[in-house]
Amino acid sequence: MTKYQNITPEGFHDLLFKECETRREVEERLVSLFRSHGFSEVVTPSLEFYDVFTDSPLEPECMYKLIDAHGRILVFRPDNTTPIARVVSSKLKDFVPPLRLFYNQNVFRVSPSMSGRRDEIAQCGVELVGIGGKKDDIEAIATAIGALKSVAPGFRVELGHIGFFKTLIDSLPMEEIDKLRIRKYIDSKNYAALHAMLEPFEKTSTACKALNELPHLFGEEEVFERALKIAPDGQATESIQYLQTIYNTLCEMGLQSNIMIDLGLVQQIDYYTGIVFKGYMHGSGEPVLFGGRYDDLYKQFGTPMPATGFALNVDAVARVNCKEVKSDRADLVIFYDKGFAKAAFAHMDQLITSGLVCEVSSFDTVDDTVRYAKQKGIRRLDIVSDTITTHKLEVSQ
Incomplete structure (x- = not known):
C-alpha cells in the first residue's frame, strides 16, 4: 500500500451520507430560487487557461496549475465570475441586456497550510450583467437575502461601498504596499496598527480621521450620519449617499431586519467598484456569501460593461445545517x-x-x-x- 493511498490531499474532503443529502438540498433550493427569478444557468470548464486570470485579484500562488500537452499553463477554476465574463464576452456579445446568469459549480483555491480551510468549495451564485445602476444593485442584494433565507435558519447581510475607502486612501501620499496594509488592518479591525500607520499623515490629511473611524462605522441607519460628518466632500460623500439610497430601498421592501451597514468592508479593492456585501449565518464562524459590483472586470475581455453579483458558499451552509454526520437509515x-x-x-x-x-x-x-x-x-x-x-x-x- 502506498503512503497516500487512503487519505485525501490537504484541503480536500470526502462527503458522506447526510452531508451529501444536506448539500444537495441546499443546491436544489438555491437553483430553484434563481430560476424563479429569471436567471439562466451556465457551466464553465473546471480547467481554464491561466491567461483568463492574469488580472484576477487572486494571487497566482492561490491557483492550482498544471501544464497541458502543448506546454500551456492551465488552472483549476479559482473563481466563477471571471470565467463567466469570458463566456459573455466571447459567446453572448449580442444578448439583450441585462443578462441574468447563475452557476452551481466548484472552485479550487490553495489555502495556507494548517489553516483548516477547504481548497475545493461548492459555490452557487448569480451574475447580473449589462445595465448597472441602483436597480441592479438592489436586485442583487435582495436576491442574496432571498438565497440565505431559503437555506439558513438565521442570517444577516452587511453592506458597504468600496468607493468610500478608495477615495480616502487614494488621497494619501503613500506606497501601494502601505495602502494594502491599511486595508488589511481595517478589514481585520486592528485599531492599534491602523492608527500607527496613519499617524504620520494626520496633520496634513483630513482623510486620516475617516480612515481611523472606518472599523467603527458599523451598525444601522445612524452609521450614515456619522460617516457624512467625517467624509471629505466629493466622491466619498457620493458613495455614502448612494449606499444610503440602496439601504433605504431595502428597508422599504421589508428587509431591514436582515441588513447592517459596515463601511469597513474593504476586501479586494482592485476588483470591486461600488456596492459590496457579505452574508453571515448563525452557526458559521466565517462569511458564507460575498458579493458586490465589479464594473471593470469585463474590460479585461474587450467588452466593457457593468456587472454585479454574488457567490454563496454551499459547503459552509451545508456544514452548519448538518452538524451530525451519520448514515441514512431506512424505514x-x-x-x-x-x-x-x-x-x-x-x-x-x-x-x-x-x-x-x-x-x-x-x-x-x-x-x-x-x-x-x-x-x-x-x-x-x-x-x-x-x-x-x-x-x-x-x-x-
Whole structure:
C-alpha cells in the first residue's frame, strides 16, 4: 500500500451520507430560487487557461496549475465570475441586456497550510450583467437575502461601498504596499496598527480621521450620519449617499431586519467598484456569501460593461445545517424467499410511493437480515414469500 493511498490531499474532503443529502438540498433550493427569478444557468470548464486570470485579484500562488500537452499553463477554476465574463464576452456579445446568469459549480483555491480551510468549495451564485445602476444593485442584494433565507435558519447581510475607502486612501501620499496594509488592518479591525500607520499623515490629511473611524462605522441607519460628518466632500460623500439610497430601498421592501451597514468592508479593492456585501449565518464562524459590483472586470475581455453579483458558499451552509454526520437509515428492510424477487420489488415500489425508505436484503437468511437491521437501527422487517408479513424489531436507540 502506498503512503497516500487512503487519505485525501490537504484541503480536500470526502462527503458522506447526510452531508451529501444536506448539500444537495441546499443546491436544489438555491437553483430553484434563481430560476424563479429569471436567471439562466451556465457551466464553465473546471480547467481554464491561466491567461483568463492574469488580472484576477487572486494571487497566482492561490491557483492550482498544471501544464497541458502543448506546454500551456492551465488552472483549476479559482473563481466563477471571471470565467463567466469570458463566456459573455466571447459567446453572448449580442444578448439583450441585462443578462441574468447563475452557476452551481466548484472552485479550487490553495489555502495556507494548517489553516483548516477547504481548497475545493461548492459555490452557487448569480451574475447580473449589462445595465448597472441602483436597480441592479438592489436586485442583487435582495436576491442574496432571498438565497440565505431559503437555506439558513438565521442570517444577516452587511453592506458597504468600496468607493468610500478608495477615495480616502487614494488621497494619501503613500506606497501601494502601505495602502494594502491599511486595508488589511481595517478589514481585520486592528485599531492599534491602523492608527500607527496613519499617524504620520494626520496633520496634513483630513482623510486620516475617516480612515481611523472606518472599523467603527458599523451598525444601522445612524452609521450614515456619522460617516457624512467625517467624509471629505466629493466622491466619498457620493458613495455614502448612494449606499444610503440602496439601504433605504431595502428597508422599504421589508428587509431591514436582515441588513447592517459596515463601511469597513474593504476586501479586494482592485476588483470591486461600488456596492459590496457579505452574508453571515448563525452557526458559521466565517462569511458564507460575498458579493458586490465589479464594473471593470469585463474590460479585461474587450467588452466593457457593468456587472454585479454574488457567490454563496454551499459547503459552509451545508456544514452548519448538518452538524451530525451519520448514515441514512431506512424505514424497513425487505427479505424475500427464492422465487419471490418480483413480488419483493413490487412491494418495495408500493412502499416507496407511500413515502417510506426501503432496503432489499442482500442476505440469504432471515437471521442474518435481522442482525443487519438491528445493527443499522432499522425497526421493521417485511418478509415476502407466499404472503407478506411485517415484523417489528427491537433496536437500541
